[in-house]
Every structure is written in C-alpha cells, then in structure tokens.
Amino acid sequence: MKEAFYISTALPYVNSAPHLGFALEIVQADVYARRQRLLNKEVFFLTGADENSLKNVQAAKEEGISVKELVGRNAGRFFALQKTLNLSFDDFIRTTEDRHVEGARKLWLACQKDIYKKKYQGLYCVGCEGFYKEGELIDGLCPEHKTKPELIEEENYFFKLTKYSKAIQGLIENDKVKIVPESRKNEVLNFIKSGLDDICVSRSAERAQGWGIPVPDDSSQIVWVWFDALSNYINALDYAEDGQKFEKWWQQNDENIIHFIGKGILRFHAIYWLAMLISAGLNLPDTIFVHGYLTIGGQKMSKSLGNAADPFGIAEEYGADAVRYFLLAEFSPIEDGDFTLEKFKIRYNADLANGLGNFAARVSALKNQFLETQLLKIEKTTNDKIEETEKTVARKLEEFKFNEALAAVWELIAFGDKHINQTQVWKITDLKLKNQIISNLTAILNSVAAILNPFMPETAARITHLKKGDILFPRR
Numbered sequence: 189m190k191e192a193f194y195i196s197t198a199l200p201y202v203n204s205a206p207h208l209g210f211a212l213e214i215v216q217a218d219v220y221a222r223r224q225r226l227l228n229k230e231v232f233f234l235t236g237a238d239e240n241s242l243k244n245v246q247a248a249k250e251e252g253i254s255v256k257e258l259v260g261r262n263a264g265r266f267f268a269l270q271k272t273l274n275l276s277f278d279d280f281i282r283t284t285e286d287r288h289v290e291g292a293r294k295l296w297l298a299c300q301k302d303i304y305k306k307k308y309q310g311l312y313c314v315g316c317e318g319f320y321k322e323g324e325l326i327d328g329l330c331p332e333h334k335t336k337p338e339l340i341e342e343e344n345y346f347f348k349l350t351k352y353s354k355a356i357q358g359l360i361e362n363d364k365v366k367i368v369p370e371s372r373k374n375e376v377l378n379f380i381k382s383g384l385d386d387i388c389v390s391r392s393a394e395r396a397q398g399w400g401i402p403v404p405d406d407s408s409q410i411v412w413v414w415f416d417a418l419s420n421y422i423n424a425l426d427y428a429e430d431g432q433k434f435e436k437w438w439q440q441n442d443e444n445i446i447h448f449i450g451k452g453i454l455r456f457h458a459i460y461w462l463a464m465l466i467s468a469g470l471n472l473p474d475t476i477f478v479h480g481y482l483t484i485g486g487q488k489m490s491k492s493l494g495n496a497a498d499p500f501g502i503a504e505e506y507g508a509d510a511v512r513y514f515l516l517a518e519f520s521p522i523e524d525g526d527f528t529l530e531k532f533k534i535r536y537n538a539d540l541a542n543g544l545g546n547f548a549a550r551v552s553a554l555k556n557q558f559l560e561t562q563l564l565k566i567e568k569t570t571n572d573k574i575e576e577t578e579k580t581v582a583r584k585l586e587e588f589k590f591n592e593a594l595a596a597v598w599e600l601i602a603f604g605d606k607h608i609n610q611t612q613v614w615k616i617t618d619l620k621l622k623n624q625i626i627s628n629l630t631a632i633l634n635s636v637a638a639i640l641n642p643f644m645p646e647t648a649a650r651i652t653h654l655k656k657g658d659i660l661f662p663r664r
Contacts, residue, residue: 190230193444194425194437195221198453199238199283199417202262203247206269207496208527209450209482209489212515216479216590217448218275219516222642223585225276229444232437234424236281237263238417240400242314242391255399259284272500274508274645281424283417291423292416293404298468302348308388311337317413318456319388332452332488345390345409352463353384359462365472367458368588369522372451372478376458387460389415418461421447422470438471445473452488454478477588480524482515489527497527509644510536510661516590516643537663539598544636544647545660547601550608551633552654554626560619564627573603574635581639590643597639604632 197217200210214235221233239259248258259282267280281288296303310319313330320330320337330337357380359365360373367373390409393402400410419427425434438445449457457476465472482489482497489496503511514532517539519525566574577600584593607629616622637651647660654660 190228191444192230192232192437192441193221193224193446194232194234194441195224195446196234196421196448198447198449198457199236199281199420200266201241201243202237202239202259202266203241203243204496205262205265206499207489208499208502208511208515209496210266211269211273211499211511212482213448213450213479214269214275214277215273215512215515216477216521216588218273218277219512219590219642220446220448220585220588222276222645226641232279232425232433233277234279234281234421235266235275235277236279236420236424237266237283238413238420239263239282239284240411240416241317241413242396242399243317245397245399246314256284269499272503272508273511279424281420283420287426287428288420288423289401290428292401292411292419294428295419295422295464295468296404296411296415298470299347299464302351302467303345303389304348305343305345307341307343308346309339309341310388312340313337316452340391340395342392342395344388344392345403345406346386347389347415347460347463347467349384349387349460349463352466353380355466356380356459356462359472360458365458365462366475367454368475368477371522372454372458372476376454379455380459384459388412414456414460415464418456418464421473441471441474443474445471446475446477447473448477448479451478451480479521480519482519483524483526484528486526488524497529502529502532506532506536506664507646507661509647510540513540513594513644517594519591521588521590533664536661540661541663543598543601547605547636548633548651548654548660549658551604551626551629552658553656554608554613555630556656558613558622559626561623563630564624566628566631567624570607570628570631573600574632577635578639585642594643597636600632600636600639604629604636607632 195217197214200206217233221231224231244259245255248255251258263282269275270277312319313335316330316332324331328336357377360367360376367376389412390403391412393408393410396410400413401416403409403411422434422438425437427434447457462472499511514535518531518535577596580596581593584596611625613622613625634652637648641648650660
C-alpha cells in the first residue's frame with residue numbers, strides 16, 4: 189500500500205473575499221501535496237470555508253443581506269482560488285454542510301463528559317472568535333486585530349481543558365505532535381506552562397443571532413465557532429458516519445496528518461484541538477506547520493484592517509505561477525514578509541523573466557539551432573550539480589523551507605547560464621563537443637522543469653515543450 193498523507197489548511201472566515209495572505213497558506217500546502225504525489229504517495233488535500241462565525245453575521249448585516257447569501261457568495265470566491273492559483277485540493281468543506289454539522293455535533297457528544305455549564309464574564313474578540321485575559325491585550329486591544337474586545341457575561345458551556353494540560357505538554361515536548369518551527373513549539377509550551385483555563389465552547393443563540401450549530405439538546409446555545417470549525421478536519425472524512433475515509437486518513441494514519449496554519453491560530457490547533465481529540469478518544473495530527481503573515485506596511489494583511497491585496501487581480505495580470513513563485517520565494521515561510529506590488533514586479537522580472545524565462549529560451553534556441561545528433565550522456569560535473577540540487581530541494585521541502593528549496597533551483601539555473609556564457613557553444617566547430625554542451629544544458633533545463641513541478645506546475649509543463657518564439661514570462 190502507498191504511504192498516505194493527509195494535508196489541510198485552516199478554514200478562512202468568509203466575511204469577505206480571499207486576500208493574498210490566505211493564498212500564501214494554501215499555496216504552501218499545495219506544493220507539499222504535489223510533492224508527495226510526485227513521490228508516489230497517496231494524498232488527501234483539504235481546504236474549505238468557515239461560515240459559522242460572528243464576523244460573517246456582522247458582515248451580512250452591514251451589507252443588508254442574509255448570512256446565508258453572504259457566506260455562499262464568499263465561499264464561492266475561496267473555491268475559485270482553485271483555478272486562479274492552480275490548486276490541487278481534493279475536497280473543499282463548508283461548515284454549513286450537513287456532513288460538517290453532523291460531525292461537529294457528534295464530536296460535542298463524544299467530549300460531553302468534559303463539558304459543563306457555568307456563568308462567565310470575559311473579554312471576547314469577534315475577529316479571533318476567542319476570549320482574552322487582560323494581560324494578553326496590548327494597550328487594551330486584541331494583539332491580533334487591534335480592536336477592543338467586548339465584555340461578555342453569559343451562562344455558557346465550558347470544556348475541561350485543564351484536565352489535558354499535562355498530556356498535551358508531553359505530546360508537544362516529545363514531538364509526538366511536531367510543531368514547526370521550533371520557536372512556535374516553544375511558544376505553545378510556554379503558554380501551557382503559564383497555566384491553562386477551561387475554555388468556553390458555546391455562546392447564547394441570542395448573541396449568535398441564531399447563526400451556527402445548535403448545542404445538542406440545548407437550542408438556546410450555539411456551539412463555539414472554533415469547536416465547530418476545528419472538527420472540519422475529520423468531518424470531511426465522514427467522521428459523522430465512521431466511514432472508511434475516516435479510518436484510512438485519520439484513525440489509521442500514524443505519521444502523516446499535517447495541518448498548515450497561520451501563527452495567530454496556533455493555540456487553537458496545538459492546544460484546544462488536541463484536547464478535544466484526546467477527550468473524544470480520536471487520533472491526533474502529526475505535524476502542525478506554522479507560517480508567518482503577509483504584511484503591508486508592517487501590519488498583518490487582513491480583511492478586518494482593510495489592507496488586503498487581491499490574488500485574483502495579480503494572477504490575472506501575471507499568471508498563477510508568478511503569484512505562486514513570489515509567495516514561496518520572496519519570504520521565509522516562518523516569518524512575516526511585507527508585500528508591495530513593486531517587490532512583486534522586481535522579483536518577477538529578475539527571477540522569472542530574466543532568470544528562468546531567459547535560460548529556458550536560450551537552451552531551447554541552442555538545441556533547435558545547433559544540436560546535430562541525439563542527446564548525449566551528460567558529463568559528471570553537470571550530473572553532480574543536478575543531483576546536488578535535487579537532494580537539497582528534497583531536504584528543504586521536508587523542512588517546509590520553500591524559499592530555500594527555490595533558491596537551490598535558481599542556483600542550478602545560474603550554473604546553466606554560466607555554462608552557456610563560458611562555452612559560447614555557437615562559436616564551437618567541433619560537432620561532438622557542441623552536442624555534448626547542448627546535452628548538458630538540456631539536462632539542466634529538464635531537471636529544473638521536473639523540480640519546479642510542485643511549485644509552478646504550468647511552467648514546468650511548458651518548459652519542456654518550448655517552441656521558437658515562446659516566452660515563459662514576458663518582461664513587465
């Protein structure tokens with residue numbers, strides 16, 4: 189049997205259309221999924237839309253439309269990223285679907301021994317859909333959304349998170365659930381060691397304005413959106429029905445359940461989600477990869493802050509692969525990176541038009557014009573460089589270092605360009621030597637195409653079929 193990989197993104201809120209910040213996450217996950225498929229692994233790649241948040245209720249009210257209409261429209265925009273960014277996800281789950289609602293209610297009942305009701309007062313950030321302690325605020329504001337939390341006082345259901353504190357700490361310390369990078373692992377451990385509290389897992393139906401999943405046997409309460417949304421990872425696998433997909437991809441998958449998430453939702457995945465799964469007696473994820481944020485002017489790119497860049501417009505002008513390349517190559521995947529259109533254009537022209545595009549055009553022209561025989565066996569120096577690049581890229585991808593993997597590919601391109609410039613093959617009269625050089629260059633180009641397949645699938649396919657006059661990336 190093939191080794192099975194279950195890969196997921198977080199579910200974005202659909203209070204508005206997607207921005208480039210979410211595109212970063214889903215492109216990273218897509219590259220990882222494509223890479224595993226190329227290695228002949230079996231892959232299930234999931235994404236979707238979180239439709240049950242208060243943010244969606246508020247956004248619909250502002251537009252003067254129903255919540256159902258708003259989430260349906262915006263979920264469609266997120267699904268449209270599949271074509272716009274050439275994504276290969278296998279399923280797209282909406283949290284208003286029956287399979288999700290039934291699964292979320294089933295998980296609640298499976299955790300019911302750890303759920304109790306009490307009156308509570310706390311500071312709630314609608315943007316985060318979570319409570320904050322006073323000490324966690326910055327100048328009285330949510331550290332994530334820079335807004336003042338609401339003081340909420342209700343009787344709600346609570347989950348006994350404190351019961352699982354030591355167990356979760358041990359799992360993370362021993363890398364039974366591996367958090368990448370190490371700095372995020374330490375962040376979670378420090379948070380746990382500072383002392384966990386039981387968490388509120390419902391809100392009144394009145395405050396939720398009737399939107400969301402009712403608590404089983406208590407319609408006066410709505411399941412907290414995070415308890416609801418986190419269950420999507422198993423609900424997409426037919427958890428509600430204990431289906432074969434659930435057994436194969438979750439329960440019997442001991443090494444390759446991988447969540448791609450942003451740093452702002454780390455505690456929800458690395459603490460709350462693990463506790464819920466332990467409480468329900470279910471298998472745990474193996475790896476949580478935590479990426480940084482795209483920022484604009486140093487601020488997190490956010491629909492709430494109104495500084496979001498549009499992936500559809502940029503992809504329409506420059507192409508899906510150009511957007512994919514920029515998101516993967518420009519920034520360290522684990523740190524914040526500031527986006528400007530000027531940076532995008534510089535990277536596009538330098539690396540794609542003048543770098544990859546120019547090298548591919550040169551090699552294709554030399555091959556079409558000067559190759560006299562069948563391609564020859566490539567020389568050892570060239571073969572060694574190709575093998576070194578392939579090993580480096582494989583290692584960097586296993587470490588989720590997408591930018592460093594691409595840097596290695598561009599070193600191979602530079603190696604090929606240098607080979608062209610030094611040999612000046614068009615001046616050589618020795619046919620065997622000329623054919624040998626062109627064979628080396630063709631092997632380099634073919635290797636570049638093969639390695640780039642998960643990163644830039646359309647470009648990889650075009651490289652090996654370039655015809656005279658074809659331009660991969662027109663200069664802008």
